[in-house]
Amino acid sequence: MSLLDRLRGRADLHSLAAPYALDALEGNERARFEKHLAGCERCAADVRALSEDAVRLAWSTAAPAPAALRDRVLTAVRTTPQEPARARENRLPPHVWGTQPPPARSRAPRPRPLFVPFATATAAAALVVAALFAVQANRSEQQLAAERDRAREIAHVLAAPDARAATGRDAEGRTIGVIASASEGRAVVTLNGYDDLPGDRVHQLWLMRPQAQPLSLGLLDDDTPFVANGLDRAATSLAVTVEPDGGSAQPTTQPVVQLALESVGFGE
């Protein structure tokens, strides 16, 4: 590449400052421009000024946020860990931060809501919803659609008049959280801290019933709230075992954690 080409390329890149400030670059171009910004103090200052201008356009758009949003956010915040203060060695201007994948989703270990005993299902609901939204970045539309479906299912369980929450904790402090509705026969189950399985092992969720074999409810992903259907009222507890990839017909190991369902309205 000749010097002239390089200069031309640079001028070209620089002309992207205004579109960048307006968030009007496509993904690839945005990434390329940010790379350029990191090494160009003058461009960074230019972009900073233009971004301040762009933000003025937001002044006219304020609208009262729904009251329910406040409840959800404030509840979720109570149990959402914060990212530690980071060294500011990277020289990207602050608004560029917003363009990088949110820290929680990639670089830092994903902060998970810490399950604690809940007073109400509402508090638990906010957590589940928060966990759900936290993992949405960089998903395909199909995955997003699947997540939206699950979100709807979850919302359905949470909306049941008899929805109740319970938490089980094992000796190492890892937890299983459940929000269940006995009338619906459904439950939302979340594992926390069990993400250290080798690749060929999975967590399988079982429904324990009196005088019956454990019933497989499905395989659990540590990050994702799981919706279990068809829980019968006689059920006594949920159990999680470690099974070979693909799951087993019946448990082949001792449960790593178990949670009694009596407190959430089962076990009649």
Place this chain on the structure above:
Amino acid sequence: MEADRLLIRVAGGDHMAFEELYALVSGPVFGLVKRVVRDPAQSEEVAQEVLLELWRSAARFDPGRGSALSWILTLAHRRAVDRVRSARAAGEREQREALRAGTPAFDHVAEEVEAGLEREWVRRCLDRLTALQRESVTLAYYDGYTYREVAERLSLPLGTVKTRMRDGLTRLRECLGGVA
């Protein structure tokens, strides 16, 4: 600025400060997201994501490099634009069909935001731009189009759109400058 002070306390894990910050910025964040995303349910999702991100990542705010409010709204805008683009990419086929059927793909229904002084002020300043400056800036900022899409919609060369965007923003700065 109030938001700056609060955001710094939030970075230290102060829940009370977060509640105050929420009261201060939830309206601007939600309103901006809704202006771009339009769909109320999706807007709420994106706004929630942004507000939680403020809590998680408050430590990243560097007061030496701009105001907290700008930082927050820049983040909200970016998330909103990303959402509306992925929704558009997914709905492209439906849009083409809608266009063929003669119905507008995106309706520019006026938002029922209360007319405040700021809104009037921004509108007044937008009116002072040339039509192309205004269109270039608002299609990108309020509707989430890329500058390539803007060029296509306005049948302008890419270079012209980039220039109009810059000139538009600069003129807005001159007009809005005093009000902060």
